[in-house]
Amino acid sequence: MDRPPPPHPERRWTPLLGVLVVVAFVTFGGYVVAGPVTERAPPGPRSTEVLPGVAVTLPTGWANVGLLEVPVGDAGDILTGVRFNRGTGNVDVFSLTGFTGTPEELSLGYVLEVLQPAASRMQHSGDLDTFITNQGIRGARGFYLGTFPGVASPIEGELATVVAPDGIAVVLDGWAGTGQLVRWVEDIREIVRTMVVG
């Protein structure tokens, strides 16, 4: 049978190079273009006190977005905190004084009183990991996944809580859209590890 001749070898490879260039540009180009934009933002201050008794050291590229106020429970109480951001990653930091519970209890309280009331649907890890900050304070770490009204994609979050001996308790809620948290988790853990409380 007379088959049509195969395409010229050059024509088999050249379009593929074009396809690869298009894939690379469309998929990763945004990160490359956004990179320099991020770098133009002033780098975060070194070990700055962001809340009374709480100082954090921001990794390169992270910026303080501003103060946060979130409702707590049904009683109308407001929890004040501060948000840091880099790209799709966010860290919300809240502090309490005179807290007498454990980091695990603080974590559960934050989930039940702050996150769950705000979420359309939410799941959190039951078992928490423990860690020690550079300052030597024990903390608890858990994970959650939830959908929140007005946010286009599900949110993945890593929640770290520490309670200092003087009763200052800190919640660090690091979060990003589904699939994005992995990109920021090392930065988030560095913020937690280097935090100074009290």
Added chain:
Amino acid sequence: MADERGAEAPAVLHRPHWGYQTSLFQWRQPAFWLFLVLLAGCSVLIVLEQAAFLSFSPGGFALSWLLMLVYGLPAFFLVYLLDLYEREPLSLVIAALLWGALGATALAMLGNTGWGLVVQQTFGPEFASRWVAALTAPWVEEVTKALGVVFIYLIARREIDGLMDGFVYGAMVGLGFTIVEDVFYFVGVFGGDIGGVLTGFYLRVVASGLYGHVLYTGLVGIGIAYVVTRKDRVPESRRWGIGVGLFLMAVAAHSLWNSPVLDVFPEEPWEGIDWLMIPVATAVKGVPLLVFVVMMVRLAHRREHRWLERALVTELDHEGLTREELDALMEPKARRQARRAARGRGGPAAEQTLRKLQREQINLAMIRTRIPEDDHPDLVKQRAYCARLRDDFQRKVELRSVAP
């Protein structure tokens, strides 16, 4: 009598292996391997995402997929059967669907986030929250989906030989994309519980299912097919102009859909009449493109009809086709009527043989368009094959008529 006729009949009526239908599995094509590698890599991302949804809401996840099958299966066959004269190889059609579901969605997920960052950092978060979906997703998603049609062309160049082919492959990519994206919305955005999934299904499928990715990528597919099939008839600048123009039209329609412009959606929470207003709101943005694409598909159909007629008329002088058969072949309705009549005269076996004969006569037309020589061995073989099928059909009708 029946035995005698059986003895005269050819033992087996094998369809010749013309090789004009190309499958996906072109082991020597670099494009095939690149397609496989990209698809495999993207699949990992999508499977991880789907696994997260499954653990998040098993019931909602299962219901989402069930509902999308209810929508997706008829949509698949509708698009597949739109190509009335030359059905595309199933392996390529499924490859297009998979590229939309796995490849394009995964690449778009990464791309949308990256370009979303650019919009956010350039114009600020407030502007980005309203406009990022309209400014980035249309470009990113239409490009990643279009790559699926490009891959099909690079793997099996001869299979995209008409505008309808481009539409079918493009629409299949769009269908795969919309299925996975809708599951994402049902579980991720609408909450994943039963009520959320059903709300999502109503909004994204019942009220909007006629518009969206199937149309956008179908249009892009027509553009790609125009560029690659008109090389010998249309100047290069015009071909590319029309191809790029159709792509931009799809991007513009997608951007309008995602933007706050012409947004007449009722305010939440929706009650009573609000639910009836939702399809009106989606129609405002979706109907113009739907009308345009329907017109394009009809034009493509007419073009294929003319192509088929021109190819088959030249075969009337040969043994593979009669005038009566040609008249039936030219209209799908007439073809069905002829098969029904055959069933009445010769039973299911005769109907099946006539169906086969009609399909092979379409193949005869395909070969005719690709071979200029009237006495080419492939053409001669296909004509003889059609003639044998006709003999077989007539025998079955006659057998039935003499049966007690």
